[in-house]
Amino acid sequence: MPWYLYLALKQLFPTGRRFPFFTAISILGVALGVALLVVSTGVMAGFGHEIRRMIVDTQGDVQVRGSGLITDPEALQARIARVPGVVATTPFAEGVVMLEADRKPAFPGIQGVDVNRVEKVIPLRKYVRIGSLDDLDDDSIILSSQLAISLGARLGGTVQLYSPLLLEKLKNDEVLLPREMRVVGIFEIGHQQLDSSTVIVTLRAMQDIYGLGSAVHGVNIKLAPGVDADVAAARINRALANDPDDVHARSWAEINEDFLFVLSLEKNMIFFLLIFIIVVAAFSVTSSLLISVVRKTREIGVLGALGAKPRQIAACFCAQGLIIGLAGTAAGLALGFSFLHYRDAIVRGFASLTQSQEVLEKFYQFSRLPAYSETSDVVTIIVSSVVISTLAGLLPAWRAARLKPVEALRSE
Structure with a gap:
């Protein structure tokens, strides 16, 4: 393991201490953002998946x-x-x-x-x-x-x-x-x-x-x-071109095109808005790492005096952002999927407290809360979270890399 990666782990999780407060807050911020994204996209995709199933089961492809x-x-x-x-x-x-x-x-x-x-x-x-x-x-x-x-x-x-x-x-x-x-x-x-x-x-x-x-x-x-429903509908229309009853074939997606577009738009807007939670968490990561740079100025100077290159010092702080992103993403995925697994019990509990079970069924049209996690959505959430968290370490890394060993050792 490269020394700067080992040092990054030791700074985030010091040996013989309780779980560091700043590390916990940073990981928790990322985890909450990821969990909200998993839940929101899972529920919205669940509505779309459930509606598609109902359409196909009641109207055919x-x-x-x-x-x-x-x-x-x-x-x-x-x-x-x-x-x-x-x-x-x-x-x-x-x-x-x-x-x-x-x-x-x-x-x-x-x-x-x-x-x-x-x-x-x-x-x-x-x-x-x-x-x-x-x-x-x-x-x-x-x-x-x-x-x-x-x-x-x-x-x-x-x-x-x-x-x-x-x-x-x-x-x-x-x-x-x-x-x-x-x-x-x-x-x-x-x-x-x-x-x-x-x-x-x-x-x-x-x-x-x-x-x-x-x-x-x-x-x-x-x-x-x-078989793609739109392609099949086009084939059927060609086969029935001269039918005396002037018939026309439409796929389930074409019949419900406007509704599915609105559903997709809502899902994308929710993802766009909730991604800012991870961005806010990234600012807290940046703030924590900047404080760490200030507190460890002399240690950074010692590393430079021992021959550490600026890019290696920068990699140490970028690695901390990456580690926080990975840990927060893993915790967020676990939290999000746990919520989705117990979603019906949670919704029933909330509805019983607010006396809103009938209202939920009336306006949302489902007797149970659907959920369906698409692989592409989960991959997008993981990549976005890890990349944003890693980028959060760039400013502290740039600040640490610019420190001159002599000036850093002179720092009080």
């Missing part, structure tokens, strides 16, 4: 829609299936209905799915908490969890479904009775909005409710692992 109704979904799916990278397709129809149970009304979104094909694209079965997807038929319905609670509906019970066709019938002086549907399942995705305002029926039932005939509103598509 790519979605095809027309300017109006898709009149021949079977032929369309056959053409899509021939596109390289496409694994499976499933048609859907969607809209809004009125549900009533025990005179409690609700106006959820409704989606009709092909029960024979939906599992190949959208894993609905794993989100059904009570009941079974296998029991879904043309006279039954699956409710989202919060919607079922608000209506007081239970498995095996019935709800009355009012279709928009009621208005059309009334215009023609006709009467259309509400449709009675049996509750055969309750699902929960984990997103507050989806879990409070969504119902699922069979595709045939949806076509009957909305008077669509054999038409659908769109087709969801699942891609092979590793």
